[in-house]
Structures are given as structure tokens and as C-alpha cells.
Amino acid sequence: MSVQQDKALQREKIAKRAEREIESGFYVNLGIGMPTMVANHIQEDKKMVLQSENGLLGIGRSPHEGEVDPDLINAGKETVTASISASYCSSAESFAMIRGEHLDLAILGGMEVAENGDLANWMIPGKVIKGMGGAMDIVHGAKKIVIIMNHVSKHGTPKILKECTLPLTGRGVVDRIVTDRAVIDVTDKGLVLTEVAEGFTVEEIKESTGAPLIISESLLEKSY
Amino acid sequence: MSVQQDKALQREKIAKRAEREIESGFYVNLGIGMPTMVANHIQEDKKMVLQSENGLLGIGRSPHEGEVDPDLINAGKETVTASISASYCSSAESFAMIRGEHLDLAILGGMEVAENGDLANWMIPGKVIKGMGGAMDIVHGAKKIVIIMNHVSKHGTPKILKECTLPLTGRGVVDRIVTDRAVIDVTDKGLVLTEVAEGFTVEEIKESTGAPLIISESLLEKSY
Amino acid sequence: MKKIYTQFDDAVNQIEDYSTIMVGGFGLVGIPENLILAIAGSGAKHLTVISNNCGVDDWGLGLLLENKQIDKMIGSYVGENKEFERQVLQGELEVELTPQGSLAERIRAGGAGIPAFYTPAGVGTPIAEGKEVREFDGQEYLLQEALTADVSLVRAAKGDSFGNLIYNKTARNFNPEIAAAGKVTIAEVEELVEEGEMDGDQIHTPGIYVQSLIEGKQEKRIERLTIRQKA
Amino acid sequence: MKKIYTQFDDAVNQIEDYSTIMVGGFGLVGIPENLILAIAGSGAKHLTVISNNCGVDDWGLGLLLENKQIDKMIGSYVGENKEFERQVLQGELEVELTPQGSLAERIRAGGAGIPAFYTPAGVGTPIAEGKEVREFDGQEYLLQEALTADVSLVRAAKGDSFGNLIYNKTARNFNPEIAAAGKVTIAEVEELVEEGEMDGDQIHTPGIYVQSLIEGKQEKRIERLTIRQKA
Numbered sequence: 001m002s003v004q005q006d007k008a009l010q011r012e013k014i015a016k017r018a019e020r021e022i023e024s025g026f027y028v029n030l031g032i033g034m035p036t037m038v039a040n041h042i043q044e045d046k047k048m049v050l051q052s053e054n055g056l057l058g059i060g061r062s063p064h065e066g067e068v069d070p071d072l073i074n075a076g077k078e079t080v081t082a083s084i085s086a087s088y089c090s091s092a093e094s095f096a097m098i099r100g101e102h103l104d105l106a107i108l109g110g111m112e113v114a115e116n117g118d119l120a121n122w123m124i125p126g127k128v129i130k131g132m133g134g135a136m137d138i139v140h141g142a143k144k145i146v147i148i149m150n151h152v153s154k155h156g157t158p159k160i161l162k163e164c165t166l167p168l169t170g171r172g173v174v175d176r177i178v179t180d181r182a183v184i185d186v187t188d189k190g191l192v193l194t195e196v197a198e199g200f201t202v203e204e205i206k207e208s209t210g211a212p213l214i215i216s217e218s219l220l221e222k223s224y
Numbered sequence: 225m226s227v228q229q230d231k232a233l234q235r236e237k238i239a240k241r242a243e244r245e246i247e248s249g250f251y252v253n254l255g256i257g258m259p260t261m262v263a264n265h266i267q268e269d270k271k272m273v274l275q276s277e278n279g280l281l282g283i284g285r286s287p288h289e290g291e292v293d294p295d296l297i298n299a300g301k302e303t304v305t306a307s308i309s310a311s312y313c314s315s316a317e318s319f320a321m322i323r324g325e326h327l328d329l330a331i332l333g334g335m336e337v338a339e340n341g342d343l344a345n346w347m348i349p350g351k352v353i354k355g356m357g358g359a360m361d362i363v364h365g366a367k368k369i370v371i372i373m374n375h376v377s378k379h380g381t382p383k384i385l386k387e388c389t390l391p392l393t394g395r396g397v398v399d400r401i402v403t404d405r406a407v408i409d410v411t412d413k414g415l416v417l418t419e420v421a422e423g424f425t426v427e428e429i430k431e432s433t434g435a436p437l438i439i440s441e442s443l444l445e446k447s448y
Numbered sequence: 449m450k451k452i453y454t455q456f457d458d459a460v461n462q463i464e465d466y467s468t469i470m471v472g473g474f475g476l477v478g479i480p481e482n483l484i485l486a487i488a489g490s491g492a493k494h495l496t497v498i499s500n501n502c503g504v505d506d507w508g509l510g511l512l513l514e515n516k517q518i519d520k521m522i523g524s525y526v527g528e529n530k531e532f533e534r535q536v537l538q539g540e541l542e543v544e545l546t547p548q549g550s551l552a553e554r555i556r557a558g559g560a561g562i563p564a565f566y567t568p569a570g571v572g573t574p575i576a577e578g579k580e581v582r583e584f585d586g587q588e589y590l591l592q593e594a595l596t597a598d599v600s601l602v603r604a605a606k607g608d609s610f611g612n613l614i615y616n617k618t619a620r621n622f623n624p625e626i627a628a629a630g631k632v633t634i635a636e637v638e639e640l641v642e643e644g645e646m647d648g649d650q651i652h653t654p655g656i657y658v659q660s661l662i663e664g665k666q667e668k669r670i671e672r673l674t675i676r677q678k679a
Numbered sequence: 680m681k682k683i684y685t686q687f688d689d690a691v692n693q694i695e696d697y698s699t700i701m702v703g704g705f706g707l708v709g710i711p712e713n714l715i716l717a718i719a720g721s722g723a724k725h726l727t728v729i730s731n732n733c734g735v736d737d738w739g740l741g742l743l744l745e746n747k748q749i750d751k752m753i754g755s756y757v758g759e760n761k762e763f764e765r766q767v768l769q770g771e772l773e774v775e776l777t778p779q780g781s782l783a784e785r786i787r788a789g790g791a792g793i794p795a796f797y798t799p800a801g802v803g804t805p806i807a808e809g810k811e812v813r814e815f816d817g818q819e820y821l822l823q824e825a826l827t828a829d830v831s832l833v834r835a836a837k838g839d840s841f842g843n844l845i846y847n848k849t850a851r852n853f854n855p856e857i858a859a860a861g862k863v864t865i866a867e868v869e870e871l872v873e874e875g876e877m878d879g880d881q882i883h884t885p886g887i888y889v890q891s892l893i894e895g896k897q898e899k900r901i902e903r904l905t906i907r908q909k910a
Contacts, residue, residue, distance in 0.1 A: 025449065027656050047449055049610075049656070053779065054705045055852050057654045062907035070708065070899035071836075071850040077706040078905035084644040085449075085610035087651035088848050090855045090883075091705065091731070092787040095780030099561030099798065100628060102656045118803070128768065129776065130758030136806065137780030140799035141561065171803030249680065251887050271680055273841075273887070277548065278474045279621050281885045286676035294477065294668035295605075295619040301475040302674035308875040309680075309841035311882035312617050314624045314652075315474065315500070316556040319549030323567065323792030324859060326887045342572070352537065353545065354527030360575065361549030364568035365792065395572030553793070562784070563815035565796040584794035584824070593815070617880065649848065650881045 010150065010180045013197070016041050017224040018107050018148045018178050022048055029053065029098065029138055031108035032076040034148055038107055049083070051103060053134040055094045058086030075134065095134070098141030106142035108135065110149040110177070112164045115211035117174040117186040119147060120166035132169065139170035151179035151208055158210030160184065160191070181205055183223070184213065192216050195223035234374065234404045237421070240265050241448040242331050242372045242402050246272055253277065253322065253362055255332035256300040258372055262331055273307070275327060277358040279318045282310030299358065319358070322365030330366035332359065334373040334401070336388045339435035341398040341410040343371060344390035356393065363394035375403035375432055382434030384408065384415070405429055407447070408437065416440050419447035450611045451660035452640070456486035459634050459662045463492045463599050466519075470555065470597035470626045471499040471509060475528070475671050478619030479508050480603040480636035482664040488515055496520040498555070498595055500548060500622055504528050507669055516540065522595070524548035528671070547575065550592050552625060557594035559628025559657070564593045600630025603666070604653065607637035611655030612646055620652060627657045635661045681842045682891035683871070687717035690865050690893045694723045694830050697750075701786065701828035701857045702730040702740060706759070706902050709850035710739050711834040711867035713895040719746055727751040729826055731782060731853055735759050738900055747771065753826065755779035759902070778806065781823050783856060788825035790859025790888070795824045831861025834897070835884065838868035842886030843877055851883060858888045866892045 015037040022028055022038075026048045030038055039050065039059070050059040052074040059074055060081035067081065074080045082088075089097070097103070112120040119139055122132040139145055153159055160177060177184045182205045183195035194216040196205055202221075206213055239261040246252055246262075250272045254262055263274060263283070274283040276298040283298055284305035291305065298304045306312075313321070321327070336344040343363055346356040363369055377383055384401060401408045406429045407419035418440040420429055426445075430437055453459040460483055463469060469487075473479030484503075487495075488511040495518050502521055503510035512518050513531045520542040526532050535541035546554065547569040557565055566589035570576050580591040602623040604613035613635055615623055627633045635653075640663040684690040691714055694700060700718075704710030715734075718726075719742040726749050733752055734741035743749050744762050751773040757763050766772035777785065778800040788796055797820035801807050811822040833854040835844035844866055846854055858864045866884075871894040 051656075052849070054708075054849050056849050057656060058648070062905045065906055068901070068904065068906070069848065070901050071848045073706065073708050073849055073903075076903065077708075078903045079901060080905070082648055082848070085608065085612060085655065086648045087612055087646075087654040088648050088846075088851055089654060090783070091779070091852045092783040092856045095783050096556075096560030096562075096628070097654070097656060099780055099784075099800070100559045101561060102559075102628070123805075128764050129774075131754065131756035131776045132778050132806075133756040134779035136778035136804060137798075137800040141780075168804045170800075275887075276618070278477075278618050280618050281887055282879070286674045289675055292670070292673065292675070293617065294670050295617045297475065297477050297618055297672075300672065301477075302672040303670060304674070306617070306879055309839065309843060309886065310879045311843055311877075311885040312615075312620055312879050313885060314552070315548070315621045316552040316625045319552050320787075320791030320793075320859070321885070321887060323549055323553075323569070324790050325792060326790075326859070347574075352533050353543075355523065355525035355545045356547050356575075357525040358548035360547035360573060361567075361569040365549075392573045553791075557796075560784075561799065563797050563818070563820055565788075566794050568792065587794070589794055614880070620880075649845070649851075649883075652880075 011037060014148050014178060014180050018146060021105060021107065021146050022046060024048060026104040027051055027102065029103050029106040029142060033109045035107045035109055036076055053094050053098060053138065055089045055091050056082065056086060058083035095137050098137055101141060101143060103142040105144045105146065106138050107146045107148055108138065110147035111159065112166050113147055113160050113174050113177050114164045115162055115191045117172040118164045119169045119174050120164040122169045123167050135169050139173040144175045145173050146176045146178060147174050148178045151181040158208055161210040181208065190214055193219060195220045197224050198222045235261060237448065238372050238402060238404055242370060245329060245331065245370050246270060248272060250328040251275055251326065253327050253330040253366060257333050259331045259333055260300055277318050277322060277362065279313045279315050280306060280310060282307035319361050322361055325365060325367060327366040329368045329370065330362050331370045331372055332362065334371040335383065336390050337371055337384050337398050337401050338388045339386055339415045341396040342388045343393045343398050344388040346393045347391050359393050363397040368399045369397050370400045370402060371398050372402045375405040382432055385434035405432065414438055417443060419444045421448050422446045450609055450658060452609065453660060453662040456482045456662060456664065457489065459483060459660060460486040460490055462632065463487060463490065465492055466494045467492065467598045468496040468498065470600045470630055471497060472602040472621065472623035472626045474500055474621035476504065476508050476669050478603055478621050478623055480601045481508065481666050483601045483634060483636050484508060484511060488512055493517050494519045498522045498597060500524050500551060502526045502529050502532050505531055522546060524551050552622060554592055554595045555622065555629045556625040558596040559625060562594060564591055566590065567592055595629060597630045600626045600633040602627045602633065603636045605638050606641050606646060607635050607661045608641050608643045608646060610643055611658030611661065612651045613653035613658065614646055614650060615652050624653050627653045632659045633657055636664050637661055638666065639663065681840055681886065681889060683840065684891060684893040687713045687893060687895065688720065690714060690891060691717045691721055693863065694718060694721065696723055697725045698723065698829045699727040699729065701831040701861055702728060703833040703852065703854035703857045705731055705852035707735065707739050707900050709834055709852050709854055711832045712739065712897050714832045714865060714867050715739060715742060719743055724748050725750045729753040729828060731755050731779060733757045733760050733763050736762055753777060755782050783853060785823055785826040786853065786860045787856040789827035790856060793825060795822055797821065798823055826860060828861045831857045831864040833858045833864065834867045836869050837872050837877060838866050838892045839872050839874045839877060841874055842889030842892065843882045844884035844889065845877055845881060846883050855884050858884045863890045864888055867895050868892055869897065870894065
């Protein structure tokens with residue numbers, strides 16, 4: 001298997017596990033990038049509504065060729081369709097919806113997460129700053145914030161840390177981390193390991209995590 | 225002439241003079257009570273839009289009997305119609321429009337006006353407080369605030385004063401006062417008498433005003 | 449997707465004693481009249497009510513006053529109601545008056561996750577007492593805090609099973625912002641329509657703000673009938 | 680009642696050097712593309728531009744960058760544009776990044792006469808530097824101030840001679856709030872309709888916010904065409 005294929009599989013695996021966070025009846029915001037992939041895995045029987053922060057409540061599937069409407073895009077600027085119950089609003093109204101915590105869940109990408117729930121996912125010092133877009137608002141804007149990312153960086157170093165080294169997107173905002181290796185909850189007592197992915201041991205997770213882990217009493221192994 | 229008729233005529237006279245404040249192209253809010261009467265005097269050739277703070281931009285005439293829509297009222301809770309270009313909005317949006325100073329003019333009633341532009345028009349201590357409604361927002365919400373009222377109280381005492389004695393609706397908010405006797409501008413230098421109504425002399429105006437008056441160099445006598 | 453009630457009594461069952469409720473409407477226009485009637489019948493007491501007005505003596509929120517179900521009222525104008533006056537004078541009812549635009553904006557802030565904002569309304573008036581005054585760009589402004597409610601009651605012309613709402617004319621008034629500011633929002637709709645029947649560009653309240661709906665027929669009483677005589 | 684232009688060059692004639700302009704759109708969707716083209720042709724320089732994004736290299740606000748007409752950009756994401764990056768690195772262009780929701784709310788506040796408000800976004804991040812942080816109900820919030828502009832440029836699907844506007848789908852985005860926040864607002868509309876043709880309940884931007892209009896045809900370039908293959 002090529003490195004490329006391997007990476008793609010890893011992303012699929014994370015997206016599939018993240019899908020389980022979505023309950024029927026939920027209003028959900030999916031961040032740009034890997035979180036968008038979660039949409040492809042949503043089980044048919046789940047009735048949920050996807051919000052796009054540019055001003056669409058009710059994202060549908062991608063359009064067929066003849067169906068493309070240039071006035072209809074998601075927050076990743078991709079052409080989309082709208083679901084049957086969809087409504088449009090201004091960006092100010094859309095972020096009012098977000099900030100007012102009317103969303104049940106946001107699934108976002110991450111660069112680093114700290115044991116207190118700090119999140120860094122928008123800039124790397126020394127690189128040109130492109131902007132935070134809606135990330136800083138969304139991390140304060142859902143009842144539950146789930147971060148999905150690889151467990152370690154491409155250099156093999158932990159991305160879950162005692163303290164973030166990168167500039168923050170939000171302080172103490174993360175509720176759960178879903179990686180290719182494990183599911184970890186951010187709690188008042190510290191990080192709690194609740195699930196371990198197939199192919200990994202608790203020891204391996206501990207070693208590849210840059211902060212102490214409490215092992216949940218109801219730990220699930222080979223969970224996904 | 226009965227006192228009643230006399231009062232009604234006086235109100236008509238004030239309303240007619242106040243109508244001259246409205247220019248073609250203006251967006252205007254008319255307060256509840258006497259200001260509402262101004263609408264009856266608007267010259268046909270003036271194209272202007274009346275705003276109602278409950279959420280209607282473009283008040284039309286009163287409905288004919290068969291035309292009444294219980295969902296369509298003005299801020300005085302009277303049934304109205306909507307003009308051809310009318311739009312509806314929420315009260316929050318309507319007051320955003322007001323607060324953002326998008327209106328050109330508001331014509332409001334007054335109990336007392338002070339020489340610095342302070343306005344009192346919402347409560348009399350000792351009487352039951354009914355509430356300020358939209359008055360405190362509107363006095364900050366138009367490019368020009370014109371107060372229309374009788375020049376003196378029913379006891380004959382001045383309503384234009386050095387300082388208001390009643391609790392304020394807004395501080396330094398009034399631009400112009402139109403009464404049954406005179407038109408007075410609030411300026412940095414003090415109150416400036418610009419027009420005197422038919423039947424009154426400058427001396428009489430001075431005597432019935434509770435604050436010093438500067439006489440405008442371009443004073444109009446018998447102006448209305 | 450949303451809970452659809454068929455009985456108004458059931459719809460308001462979740463309103464408990466000591467709840468804070470927000471109620472849409474301006475005067476008697478746009479009020480959720482059947483939901484209010486049901487609360488009057490429910491016996492829920494010690495309510496804090498946030499609404500621009502408090503109905504009239506025999507209709508709208510006036511019915512809850514009559515039943516002494518309200519402990520505190522937050523609004524901008526309460527002058528249409530004799531019983532209101534009596535209860536205030538007797539010390540039976542607490543009142544918090546807020547300028548109408550500030551009230552609307554405080555409710556909007558509540559739904560929008562804005563804890564507080566500055567507004568010019570009320571500076572230099574009795575309303576400013578105990579509130580922070582701050583200068584921006586040479587002008588003074590008052591700090592006003594957000595309002596939210598345990599339960600919000602709104603009325604719309606149309607609603608669908610996803611909770612999307614469309615209001616009619618000036619019956620919109622406080623309803624959209626109140627729908628967003630309730631932890632739980634119940635919508636009384638004149639007509640429940642099929643999903644997809646409302647154009648997404650024309651929806652005033654997106655369904656995310658609404659937890660349950662009920663269809664009903666309103667009396668739509670008119671407070672000040674004003675008629676133009678035919679020439 | 681409103682000024683109706685027939686030439687885009689005339690419409691933007693009032694934009695002077697050193698003006699602050701706000702421009703509607705998210706990515707390339709909903710941008711007033713012909714008005715932007717006209718500014719590119721007008722030679723107006725030293726502009727401060729407030730817009731969520733800054734176009735792409737050869738379209739939208741990217742055209743003004745190419746011409747070095749922009750001194751300062753206030754937005755939330757500017758990553759689609761290589762020339763932007765070059766000018767920032769060379770110190771030719773000043774950038775103020777604001778979280779997208781705070782940007783939208785700052786613009787709304789500008790049009791709504793709210794000088795400042797508190798928001799949770801950015802607390803504990805580099806964005807909070809130099810800004811007041813204040814606690815409400817045990818949570819920390821950042822003070823953000825309103826944004827206004829000398830001239831606002833928006834695009835709508837429909838407009839009438841009273842300045843009323845209706846937007847299409849996600850082309851609405853920042854346009855309604857930007858229309859309200861400009862001292863002068865120019866609307867580029869796909870279709871100029873007769874007065875009375877738009878239902879008053881469906882108007883997104885009431886005419887009070889719009890000073891002039893111009894009808895035009897847009898290219899509506901697509902940034903990220905995403906297609907579902909037929910099964």
C-alpha cells in the first residue's frame with residue numbers, strides 16, 4: 001500500500017468513527033477538510049441537519065453535473081445542494097445561531113489539543129497567516145466540540161499535549177478527541193482514554209500522547 | 225369656539241407646520257399621538273416613507289372597512305395598510321434601523337424640552353408608569369429629531385425650560401421644537417427662535433419660554 | 449422531526465412554576481393566543497414574563513395577570529391594562545421596564561450568544577441607574593445584558609415539521625428573536641404545511657430554534673380599529 | 680426613488696482615494712463582480728477593504744490587489760490568493776484578521792448603531808491581544824467594536840426602485856449586513872423589478888439601506904466545483 005493510500009484509509013477510519021458522534025435529531029457543523037468527509041458516512045436512518053456557517057441550514061449531497069448552482073456553496077466553497085427543509089440566512093444570522101449554542105455538535109480538525117481542552121488549528125508561526133475563518137466562533141458555538149485528527153504528526157510526535165505550542169484557536173473548548181488510534185475525552189480530572197482503535201494497545205496510545213491519560217473504567221478496545 | 229375645538233385646531237396647526245420638516249426622499253418615524261396627525265397633511269408630491277417601529281417600513285393610509293388586516297398595525301396599534309414598496313421586519317431589525325440612524329427624521333411629542341436639547345416625554349413622577357415604549361431608542365435614532373408640543377402647559381407654564389424637571393427620555397437629543405406659537409432650534413449657542421406663528425409676537429414667545437432665546441437673523445414672523 | 453402537539457394544554461405542560469417565559473407579539477398582534485390561554489388554564493404560577501406588552505384586561509397576557517400567575521414582568525409598555533396597574537400599586541407584581549429597542553436587542557443577544565452590548569438608548573435617563581455608561585468615539589452608551597428564557601412562545605403564519613416558520617406582516621415583530629432566545633421554543637402556527645413547501649430563501653425562523661409546534665385558529669382581536677371612510 | 684445607474688463606472692465614481700469600502704460575498708459567491716471590475720478600472724487607490732475574503736488572483740477583490748489599490752484589508756480568511764501573500768510579506772498590504780462570526784457581527788453592529796459588543800470568540804487567542812476581556816456569568820468574553828464603511832457594495836438577485844433587495848441562496852452571506860453598514864450603499868442586482876413586485880414579507884434588505892442600484896449580468900465563477908457522479 002502506498003503512503004498516499006494509507007493516509008486516505010486513515011482519514012476514512014477517523015471519519016467513520018466520528019460519524020458515531022452524530023445522533024438522530026442533531027444539528028451539526030462539520031469543519032473544512034477531513035470533517036467534511038464525515039458526511040459521506042452518515043447512516044441513512046439518522047435524521048440530522050448539517051449547518052454551513054456561510055448561511056445554509058440543511059446541506060444536501062453534492063450536485064449532479066446539470067444541477068450545479070453557483071449561488072449555492074458550503075463553507076469550504078464547494079458546490080452543494082440543499083436538503084428539503086433547508087433555509088438560508090445571512091452570515092451574521094448564521095453565526096448568531098452558532099454563538100448562541102443552538103448546534104448540538106461541531107466536528108472540527110485540529111493541529112494540537114491540550115489536556116485542558118485548548119485547541120490550536122489555525123496558524124503556524126513563521127508561515128503566512130491565511131486567517132481563522134469561522135473556527136474561533138465555532139469552537140464556542142456547539143454543545144459538544146469533537147476534534148478529529150491524526151494521533152501524531154507526520155514526524156511521529158504527539159499532537160495531544162500538556163500545553164499547546166501553537167497559537168490557540170480557543171481555550172478549554174474541546175470535549176472529545178477522535179484520532180486514528182483512540183478516542184479521548186477532555187474532563188475536569190484530565191484526559192480520559194475511552195476507546196482504542198484496532199491495531200493499537202493502551203500502552204502504545206499512552207506513549208504517543210503528550211499528556212497523562214486516565215484509563216476509563218469502561219474502556220473499549222478494538223473499538224473501530 | 226369650544227375649548228375642545230380650539231385644542232383640535234391648535235393640534236392641526238402644529239401638525240401642518242411639522243409637515244414642512246419632511247423633504248421628498250425622507251424616511252420618517254412619526255411618534256404616537258399628535259405626530260401621527262402629521263401624516264394627514266403630507267403633500268402629494270412628496271415621496272417619502274413612513275417607518276413604524278414594530279416592523280413596517282412603508283405605512284400606507286388607514287384601511288377601508290373591508291380591507292382591515294388584524295396582522296397589520298402601526299406602532300400606535302392602529303390598523304393600517306402598507307404602501308406599494310413596503311417591507312416587514314422583526315422589531316429587533318426595526319430598531320437596528322432606528323439605532324443605526326438610517327431614518328432622516330423623527331417627529332415626536334414632548335412634555336418638556338431643555339435648552340441643551342434634553343427631552344422628557346415618558347413619565348410623570350407620582351403617576352403610574354406605563355413604560356417608555358420605543359421613545360428612548362427613537363430619540364437617538366434619526367438624523368433629525370423634531371419635537372412637537374404646545375408651547376405652554378394647560379396651566380400656562382412654559383414647557384421649554386433651562387432644565388427639564390421631569391425624568392428624561394434622552395439627553396441632548398432634540399434638534400428642533402415646533403409648537404403652536406413658534407419654531408425653535410436647539411444649537412450649541414442655545415435656543416434660537418426661527419419662526420413665530422400668526423397671532424404671536426416675539427415678546428410673547430420670549431415670555432412664554434422658560435429659557436433664554438436667541439432671535440435668528442432670518443426670523444420669520446407670521447410663518448404659519 | 450419536531451414534536452407536533454395536537455392539544456394546547458399538552459404543549460404548555462413543560463412550563464413549571466417559577467419559569468421564565470418569553471412571549472411574542474406587539475400589542476395583541478402576533479401573540480400565541482391559544483398557548484397563552486392554555487397557560488391560563490394550567491395554573492403555572494410565579495412566572496417571570498418577558499414580552500413587549502402585557503396584553504389587555506381580558507385577553508393575551510392579561511389573562512395570566514388576572515389569574516395572578518405572573519410575579520415579574522419585563523417589557524417596554526404596559527399601559528393597556530388596568531389590572532396590571534392595580535397589581536403594581538399593591539406590590540403584587542414586579543416590573544422591569546426596558547426601552548423597546550433595547551428589549552428587542554437584549555432578546556436578540558440572548559439567542560445569539562452575545563452576553564452584553566452597548567446602546568445609546570437610556571443614557572442620562574432613569575434607565576441608566578446602576579448600569580455602566582461608556583464612551584465610544586465621543587458618545588456615551590449604556591451596557592445592556594442579554595435576555596433568555598426557559599420557554600419561548602411564538603406565533604407564526606406557517607410552520608413545517610422541521611420547525612421552519614414564516615410570519616405574516618407586522619405579526620412578525622418580536623417573534624423571530626424570541627424563538628431564538630428560548631431554551632425550549634413552542635410555535636403556535638396558523639397553518640402546518642408539508643416539508644419543502646416553504647422556500648428556503650423566505651423562511652424567517654429556521655427550524656433549529658423551534659422544539660415543538662401546534663396548529664391552531666386565532667381570534668386575532670383588534671386593539672385600535674382605525675378605518676378610512678370611503679369618499 | 681433611488682438613483683438607478685446604467686454604467687458601472689458611474690456607480691463607483693463616488694469612491695475616492697483613502698475610502699473604506701465594504702464588499703459583500705463569501706468566496707466568489709454573492710460578490711458584486713461588475714462593481715469590483717469598475718473600481719479596478721477607476722484607479723481609486725489607498726482603499727481600506729472590509730470583506731470576508733479577498734477574491735482569487737484574477738477575480739473579485741483579487742483584481743484590486745493586482746492593481747495595488749488596497750492599503751488595508753479586514754477579513755477572516757485570505758488564503759485563496761498568492762498576490763495577497765506576496766504583498767503582505769513585502770509590507771505593501773496591512774491585514775486585520777477577525778474571526779468570521781465576529782466580523783459578521785461587527786458589521787451588523789455598525790449598521791445597527793451598536794458601538795461594541797462582547798463575544799466568546801477569540802478569548803485566550805492572539806486575537807484577544809489589546810482587547811478588553813470581561814466576565815459575564817462566569818464566562819470570559821472579548822469586546823469587539825463595530826465596523827462601518829464610506830461605501831458598501833452588495834449584490835442581490837432582485838432589486839426595485841425603492842432599493843428593496845432579495846438575495847439568492849448562499850449568495851446572501853455578508854450582503855444584508857454590509858448593505859446596512861455603509862454610509863452609502865450601491866447594489867448590483869441581477870434583475871431590476873417593478874415596484875410592488877416583491878412581497879413585503881420576503882424582502883431581505885429594506886430599501887432604507889440602499890442609495891443606488893444598477894442591473895448587470897454576472898459570470899458567477901465557481902471556486903471549487905464539486906460534483907456527484909451519477910450512479
